[in-house]
Amino acid sequence: MDSDDRKLLEATELFAALGEEAINRLTLNAVAQTVPKGTVLFLQGDRPEFVHLVLSGRVSLGAEDAHGHSTIVEIFREGQLFILAAAILRKPYLMTARALVDSRVMMIPTDRFNAMLDAEPRFSRALVDVLAEHWRLLVRQIKDLKLRSAGERLGAYLLMKIDARSGTAVLRLDEELNVIAARLGMTPESLSRAFGNLRAHGVRSQGRQVTIEDVAKLRAQVSFDDLDG
Amino acid sequence: MDSDDRKLLEATELFAALGEEAINRLTLNAVAQTVPKGTVLFLQGDRPEFVHLVLSGRVSLGAEDAHGHSTIVEIFREGQLFILAAAILRKPYLMTARALVDSRVMMIPTDRFNAMLDAEPRFSRALVDVLAEHWRLLVRQIKDLKLRSAGERLGAYLLMKIDARSGTAVLRLDEELNVIAARLGMTPESLSRAFGNLRAHGVRSQGRQVTIEDVAKLRAQVSFDDLDG
């Protein structure tokens, strides 16, 4: 592992919780790999051999049905371990991982990862928090899909991306619109129309550049509840 | 805690992993409570004071939007700890818990639970597995919602409830149909129609009593993939 990767690694919250020596053991026979946009890291149904960690770039986890329709469940960015569950439980991946942009990914052999999990109390304790945080993300998404319309989901997504709770906000979406559409559970066409509808509520967009004129108003519009305090 | 509760508790996989002495400490000031069908155990947005465990009966976790539409994300049964994430992270509940039938629920104070988590390596290790298993359930549900039609979701739900992979299967659904509808993300009316449509694929139903004439055929119909081997 080179020193740049090492530095990126040490910046992750999980590894901060682990300490120098444990990190060394965990990554002893890990490898890092640079992959171009579009690369498939593993396929739904594969047996996990590695736990993956994004060193740079972004990776999507998604699925396809028999008819070629595909969706994205999550997007991981720098510093995040992904699809831990399959590796921990030694069960096949439920999703396919794809690099959304040119990315650098570290691969830690599952056996070593699981051995650490059994041997290092601090590691399993830290993972409990990571998994719990994750669980909440998925619950949020399910509530979104079941209770909100496409337009409301877009509104909530935009609000999630900004810090402000009122006033005017400007943001540049860092995913392509078709990726965002897949993540939000709609077609690119519907996403485009959803942006059109939000215009009536003070949201202007030109491509990925978005301006929210009145954040507070939009929050009320999509009944945005941030149960995160 | 009475001895019946104790027996139920010891039957759970998590507590089996913990051992006698640790269980005693964890449940020292836990209380068990018998609640009638419909009881709300906590509300979305509440601060968690207890970790809950179902001793008997069933509990749903769901949410409502501003317009009174409600949905169910998960259903927990005997032996299951539920909504750990909020307690672990000390964040507000994302969902409301409701007893689906007369139930008995154990409540473990969060402080004690979290103290155990920090002190007992075996406990956090066991919870990692519980949370990982859980994560996969939610991912499955998201894939369902995004990639499958209402009819396919019902078919997949029925197939999940049976062991057989081919031949004929008979099952009695133990939830009310309106509960199943909420869990599957559709209205009771749509569920009823979905059953109607499945009749063409060899599924007969009268109320909660269901007969699947050809399991293998239905599996093909809903492209059921059990990535659990």
Added chain:
DNA sequence: CGGTTGTTTGAGGACGTTCAAGTACTGTGG
């Protein structure tokens, strides 16, 4: 600069919801 990929717009249609009515359960008290 041309080709490829990404985004928008329009028309038509499918799926699921809503609202409303009717039927079948389930449990309770007489």
Added chain:
DNA sequence: CCACAGTACTTGAACGTCCTCAAACAACCG
């Protein structure tokens, strides 16, 4: 055990949302 009330479930008709298909347009990359 039956009658009745309340709840659960089904069915029908009309509507709305989102998807599909198709085409035009814009942005990006070699």
